[in-house]
Amino acid sequence: MAGKNLYDLLGVNKSASDKEIKQAYRRLARKYHPDVNAGDKDAESKFKEVNAAYEVLSDADKRKKYDKYGDKWQYADQFEEAERQQAQYRQYSPGGGATYHFGGDIGGMDSIFEELFGGGRTRGFSRRSQPRRGQDLESPVEVTLEEAYHGTSRTISLQMETACSACKGTGMIQNLPCSACRGTGVVPDIKRLEVKIPAGVATGSRVRIAGKGQPSYGGGPSGDLYLKITVRPHAKFERHGDNLHVSVPVPLATAVLGGEVQVPTPKGKLALKIPAETQNGKSFRLKGQGMPHLGKSERGDIVAKVNVVLPTELSDKEKELFRQLSEIRPA
Numbered sequence: 001m002a003g004k005n006l007y008d009l010l011g012v013n014k015s016a017s018d019k020e021i022k023q024a025y026r027r028l029a030r031k032y033h034p035d036v037n038a039g040d041k042d043a044e045s046k047f048k049e050v051n052a053a054y055e056v057l058s059d060a061d062k063r064k065k066y067d068k069y070g071d072k073w074q075y076a077d078q079f080e081e082a083e084r085q086q087a088q089y090r091q092y093s094p095g096g097g098a099t100y101h102f103g104g105d106i107g108g109m110d111s112i113f114e115e116l117f118g119g120g121r122t123r124g125f126s127r128r129s130q131p132r133r134g135q136d137l138e139s140p141v142e143v144t145l146e147e148a149y150h151g152t153s154r155t156i157s158l159q160m161e162t163a164c165s166a167c168k169g170t171g172m173i174q175n176l177p178c179s180a181c182r183g184t185g186v187v188p189d190i191k192r193l194e195v196k197i198p199a200g201v202a203t204g205s206r207v208r209i210a211g212k213g214q215p216s217y218g219g220g221p222s223g224d225l226y227l228k229i230t231v232r233p234h235a236k237f238e239r240h241g242d243n244l245h246v247s248v249p250v251p252l253a254t255a256v257l258g259g260e261v262q263v264p265t266p267k268g269k270l271a272l273k274i275p276a277e278t279q280n281g282k283s284f285r286l287k288g289q290g291m292p293h294l295g296k297s298e299r300g301d302i303v304a305k306v307n308v309v310l311p312t313e314l315s316d317k318e319k320e321l322f323r324q325l326s327e328i329r330p331a
């Protein structure tokens with residue numbers, strides 16, 4: 001029956017109502033009924049065709065699928081599932097998953113037909129004459145500022161695809177879409193991979209891991225994996241490019257008389273000498289103690305901002321000394 005339009009078989013047009021379809025069917029069923037056409041092979045096959053057409057067009061759900069997918073209407077669920085899965089792959093998947101970027105040649109219903117039923121006689125991946133490079137994958141990775149400072153590594157899970165073993169990647173078993181992969185020829189495959197995250201990454205950095213993307217089907221090179229970095233905000237350090245700004249508490253006496261203070265850095269504390277009469281809010285630059293420049297040996301700076309801490313819970317003696325001081329130096 002393939003190739004014959006079901007509406008034509010019943011002699012109705014595509015917009016025919018349920019009633020018109022029913023009437024057309026009754027008329028033709030009577031006409032070709034074996035009881036009135038004994039021994040007529042043509043009439044018998046016509047009768048079967050008319051019945052089969054009516055079975056589809058009298059059922060609202062089947063008719064809808066037929067209108068959309070034609071002769072392949074029985075695979076509508078598989079088409080839709082394949083389409084749904086592809087749409088899902090295109091979306092960003094949070095929680096360590098990866099995004100599968102489809103190439104420009106996949107999309108829309110036509111290409112799914114093409115995927116499932118093939119333009120030529122060969123099907124699945126062998127259909128392609130040119131080996132295609134595997135798709136790039138992207139995986140979000142969140143690191144702490146300390147990890148970004150020193151560089152780190154992660155084991156990430158990638159949602160990849162692998163050729164379906166049931167149909168050997170062809171998508172078809174005995175001319176029907178494979179049920180294991182729903183006709184797509186590929187099944188999801190979770191791959192774990194240890195990746196290095198270089199020192200100096202920042203939020204928005206894309207770290208390329210060459211050749212660790214989706215493998216190619218048909219002998220082409222694999223795609224690349226991109227790590228999409230987010231650096232978590234830090235309680236102490238504020239990052240400006242490769243410079244780290246940090247607030248340093250300085251006792252009043254040290255600010256007034258000068259002395260040494262401890263400046264926090266991601267690799268521990270550094271001593272900083274400050275001069276006498278250092279004002280509150282003054283910044284000191286510790287050259288080359290900041291974040292590494294990604295991919296280079298230079299580093300940014302630490303910018304240490306003085307935060308003078310006034311004494312509290314003064315003793316009577318201390319209060320007396322401040323009183324004397326205020327008499328010597330009235331405001």
Ligand SMILES: [Zn+2]
Pocket residue numbers: 164165166167168169170171172178179180181182183184185186
């Ligand atoms: Zn399969």
